[in-house]
Amino acid sequence: MVTLNTGQLETALAFGFLPVGLALAKATSRASEGVPDFVKEEFGGQFDLDSITIVGERTAPDVEKILTLEPDLILTNKRVDEAILKKLEAIAPVVLTNGGGENWKEDLRIMGEALGKEEVAASMLKEYEDKAADFAKKNSAHPTVSLLRNKGDEYVMHGNRSLAGIVARDCGFHRPASQDFEDEQHKAVSPENLDVLEADYMFYGFTKAGQALEESTFWKDLNVVKDGNAHAVDVEPWYLNASVVAANRVMADMQKPIG
The missing domain is CATH 3.40.50.1980 (Nitrogenase molybdenum iron protein domain)
Structure with a gap:
């Protein structure tokens, strides 16, 4: 699979999948030129993250490079340019999350459903919410x-x-x-x-x-x-x-x- 938008890489890894391609945030915003450091810290011991091919930036992915990777699934979100979406759909099935920080909980559910990890997604969200509730009591x-x-x-x-x-x-x-x-x-x-x-x-x-x-x-x-x-x-x-x-x-x- 190829992950083109926010949060999709580390969610796929948390579900046990290693993407073949990754699009990055804009150069003016990001702190890294590849897989973000926090993802390396979390998953570097489980996966060969250096094997992931960078396919441009989120707003302008390199469709030709994605094609050469022969993905069986492409993850992007509903904010993708319509012309780019049509090109992606010609390569492989496309799953659209909502995108944006405000939708991260729902997007976790969407990815879980798309990748056959619904129960894992629900468990991960519950674990987060339980920890947050405990913290809120102390706070x-x-x-x-x-x-x-x-x-x-x-x-x-x-x-x-x-x-x-x-x-x-x-x-x-x-x-x-x-x-x-x-x-x-x-x-x-x-x-x-x-x-x-x-x-x-x-x-x-x-x-x-x-x-x-x-x-x-x-x-x-x-x-x-x-x-x-x-x-x-x-x-x-x-x-x-x-x-x-x-x-x-x-x-x-x-x-x-x-x-």
């Missing part, structure tokens, strides 16, 4: 949490519909007013307006292009930074890959400063 003070990443040289804060936003809610966190939105996954924030990020905790994922912000006065003046409660995280599971594997990684990272 009863409901501290606020800010979620930030860069897209090239721009910065965005993630709202309630992102994967990290959903995990935060499931784990008992509240959100600062600036990020308590449902209409989109993320909204832009300028370095001059970083005060809207003030919260009890902040988890930020920066690629090299975004790290300069940490040296700015705007950043250093934030109370959440001065108090030592701003935590750098891996942008790939937190903000670029929507799956139960990523959600578990995000939850584990959130637990570390809480204790």
Whole structure:
């Protein structure tokens, strides 16, 4: 199979399948040039991840390269360009997930059904939800949490519909007013307006292009930074890959400063 969109690679691996091809997030957003590090950490001991062929970016997969891999199944999502979808359907059967961080739980179910792993998918989701519920009980003070990443040289804060936003809610966190939105996954924030990020905790994922912000006065003046409660995280599971594997990684990272 070939996996072309968010979360599909690690979900397939969690089900026991090694894809032959993988499409990557946009170069301006991702932290790796191949299989993300968190996926290597989780599955590198079980699978030969170096055997996976990169087939371009998610929004513009290399159809000719996919054809040469002779996949028996192609996984993409409903946001795929219609012209590309027709080309993919001429190669192999196509399964469409919904895509987006807000749909990760439903997309887990869809993939489980498509790959004959419905019970495994249900068990994985229940395990996540049980852990999140336990964490929420310990996190009863409901501290606020800010979620930030860069897209090239721009910065965005993630709202309630992102994967990290959903995990935060499931784990008992509240959100600062600036990020308590449902209409989109993320909204832009300028370095001059970083005060809207003030919260009890902040988890930020920066690629090299975004790290300069940490040296700015705007950043250093934030109370959440001065108090030592701003935590750098891996942008790939937190903000670029929507799956139960990523959600578990995000939850584990959130637990570390809480204790």
